[in-house]
Amino acid sequence: MADYFDEMGWQPLGEGEAPDHLLHLARLLRDFGMFDVLGEDKKLPPPASKDAVKNLKEVEIRDDNGEQCAVCLKNYSAKEIMKIMPCKHNFHSTCILPWLDKTNSCPVCRHELPTNDENYELYRKEKHREKQRAADIENLHNSMFS
Ligand SMILES: [Zn+2]
Ligand SMILES: [Zn+2]
Structure with missing residues (x-):
C-alpha cells in the first residue's frame, strides 16, 4: 500500500504547529492496523454505544502524575478529565x-466496548463462539491424548 498520508498530501507538522486532531486519529488508526485489517473499504467497526461511553469511569486529574494519554501522547495535567x-x-x-465516536475499541489494546450495531454484535458473538469451540476441541484433544 502506498503511504496513505503521502497520497493525501499531508505534511509532517512544522515547529510550533498544532496537531490536527483528525489527522492524529487517522494516523493512530493506521498504526493500529485498521486500514489493513479492514481491507479495501476502510470501514471501521461501529462506534461504541452512547451508554457504554456514558458509563466509562471519569476522573479529574489532581496534579501531573507523570502518566501519559496514549492518544495525544501528552502528560495529564491538573483539572483535565480522564476517562478510564x-x-x-x-x-x-x-x-x-x-475516537469512540468512530469505533468501539481501546486504541491501546483493542478491548471492545458494546455497540448499538446489531449486525456487528452478532458477528462478535459468532466470533466468540468460534473461539470457544476451538478451545473445547483443544481441551478434548488434550484429555484424550495426554
Ligand atoms: Zn490526550
Ligand atoms: Zn485498553
Whole structure:
C-alpha cells in the first residue's frame, strides 16, 4: 500500500504547529492496523454505544502524575478529565470521546466496548463462539491424548 498520508498530501507538522486532531486519529488508526485489517473499504467497526461511553469511569486529574494519554501522547495535567476504559487504559476525555465516536475499541489494546450495531454484535458473538469451540476441541484433544 502506498503511504496513505503521502497520497493525501499531508505534511509532517512544522515547529510550533498544532496537531490536527483528525489527522492524529487517522494516523493512530493506521498504526493500529485498521486500514489493513479492514481491507479495501476502510470501514471501521461501529462506534461504541452512547451508554457504554456514558458509563466509562471519569476522573479529574489532581496534579501531573507523570502518566501519559496514549492518544495525544501528552502528560495529564491538573483539572483535565480522564476517562478510564474497562481494560484500565486511560485517556483524556477530549481524546477518547471522538475516537469512540468512530469505533468501539481501546486504541491501546483493542478491548471492545458494546455497540448499538446489531449486525456487528452478532458477528462478535459468532466470533466468540468460534473461539470457544476451538478451545473445547483443544481441551478434548488434550484429555484424550495426554
Ligand atoms: Zn490526550
Ligand atoms: Zn485498553
